[in-house]
Amino acid sequence: MIYLQLFLNFFKVGLFTFGGGYSAMPLIKEYIAEQNGWLTLQELSDIIVISEMTPGPIAVNVAAFTGMRLLGFGGAVICTLGCIMPSVVICLVLALIYKKFKGMKALDGFMWGLRPCVIALIAAAAASIFLPALALSGFLPKSDVRLDVFPLILFSLSIFVIIKWKVKPVYIMLAAGAAGAGFYWLMPLLIHNA
Amino acid sequence: MSMKSKDKKLYFKLFISTFMISALTFGGGYVIVPLMRRRFVDELKWLSEDDMLDLVAIGTSAPGPIAVNTAVLLGHRLFGTPGALLAALGTVLPPVLINTAVVLVYNQIKGNPVVDAVFKGFQIGLAAIITDVLLKYLKNILKEKSVVQMLIIPAAFAAVYFFKINIIAVLLFSGIVGIIYNIIYLRKTKE
Numbered sequence: 608m609i610y611l612q613l614f615l616n617f618f619k620v621g622l623f624t625f626g627g628g629y630s631a632m633p634l635i636k637e638y639i640a641e642q643n644g645w646l647t648l649q650e651l652s653d654i655i656v657i658s659e660m661t662p663g664p665i666a667v668n669v670a671a672f673t674g675m676r677l678l679g680f681g682g683a684v685i686c687t688l689g690c691i692m693p694s695v696v697i698c699l700v701l702a703l704i705y706k707k708f709k710g711m712k713a714l715d716g717f718m719w720g721l722r723p724c725v726i727a728l729i730a731a732a733a734a735s736i737f738l739p740a741l742a743l744s745g746f747l748p749k750s751d752v753r754l755d756v757f758p759l760i761l762f763s764l765s766i767f768v769i770i771k772w773k774v775k776p777v778y779i780m781l782a783a784g785a786a787g788a789g790f791y792w793l794m795p796l797l798i799h800n801a
Numbered sequence: 802m803s804m805k806s807k808d809k810k811l812y813f814k815l816f817i818s819t820f821m822i823s824a825l826t827f828g829g830g831y832v833i834v835p836l837m838r839r840r841f842v843d844e845l846k847w848l849s850e851d852d853m854l855d856l857v858a859i860g861t862s863a864p865g866p867i868a869v870n871t872a873v874l875l876g877h878r879l880f881g882t883p884g885a886l887l888a889a890l891g892t893v894l895p896p897v898l899i900n901t902a903v904v905l906v907y908n909q910i911k912g913n914p915v916v917d918a919v920f921k922g923f924q925i926g927l928a929a930i931i932t933d934v935l936l937k938y939l940k941n942i943l944k945e946k947s948v949v950q951m952l953i954i955p956a957a958f959a960a961v962y963f964f965k966i967n968i969i970a971v972l973l974f975s976g977i978v979g980i981i982y983n984i985i986y987l988r989k990t991k992e
Binding site: 633634655659671672702721724735782786791 | 823824825826827831833855859860861862863864865866867868869870873874877878882885886889893895896897899900901903904907908914915917918919920921922923924925926927928929930931932933934935936938939942949950951953954955956957958961962968969971972975976977978979980981982983984987
């Protein structure tokens with residue numbers, strides 16, 4: 608039963624993901640994390656992070672990850688199949704009616720309306736997933752060092768570096784990871800032992 | 802050599818090509834598609850440049866991961882339905898295999914203070930990367946100078962983020978607005 612439910616929900620993710628990249632994220636957040644609780648938002652953010660550093664589309668990575676975590680390899684296969692089934696079927700049909708598809712004005716209009724919507728949906732999902740991390744407030748235990756400016760500084764610095772020097776995402780991730788280790792692990796350790 | 806074994810060889814080449822491209826490419830469709838073009842148009846010469854452009858155009862507008870869509874279309878163009886299935890398999894197999902390994906490692910290291918600290922940093926870096934991508938998308942939309950598209954962005958955001966309206970409903974509604982607007986607009990330009 609859970610196999611069927613996983614399959615159907617990943618099918619929905621595949622069917623309504625328009626435009627690649629992060630556009631699967633809002634659907635995964637809604638149908639895999641929030642509605643069914645198969646992933647926590649923390650785990651979802653972790654798997655998107657991992658997906659950034661491993662090959663493959665985000666939706667497929669999340670499907671395989673979720674399936675594997677819940678039900679082992681069989682689960683990974685079922686979730687991945689659900690996720691790519693709409694692609695396979697729709698693209699096979701499109702390949703057959705390709706000539707007609709090319710001139711379909713209604714479809715152009717549909718995509719035209721979808722593009723700004725997808726941006727908004729990604730922004731909304733990103734806001735729910737990442738704002739808690741950015742707004743992390745409070746003090747380091749047993750010290751008066753405030754924690755809540757660090758995420759904002761690292762975030763702003765990363766944005767600046769990406770836009771200014773067009774640094775590849777992988778390097779941004781590595782640098783941010785190192786900064787995280789320094790700030791959230793090493794520094795509290797040093798302060799505690801001081 | 803019999804026809805059958807020649808076919809088998811070509812199928813195998815298609816599968817291995819898609820598998821290798823998928824296994825060695827970090828990131829989704831926008832990164833994979835150019836590599837597919839290099840392999841199938843430039844190196845193997847199985848497709849013309851125009852064919853490839855057509856496939857990418859359909860693959861980008863069809864729902865689902867762009868890399869999978871393009872692989873299915875490419876496989877179908879080359880060897881029909883079996884080709885489509887093989888190319889799809891080649892494209893998803895690497896991430897599936899890698900993620901089964903990832904989960905095993907993840908289960909082991911989750912909760913480790915160093916790992917958690919690194920992931921907190923990763924998360925902030927990723928937020929910056931996504932923000933940059935969104936800004937680029939936004940710039941492209943603003944370039945089209947359409948008030949309707951500009952209004953859809955805050956409206957869809959509010960609908961989902963504040964009013965918790967169903968994502969699929971919001972997507973379909975925006976698409977329908979796009980269809981209606983384009984029909985009216987086309988009629989106006991005809992007159």
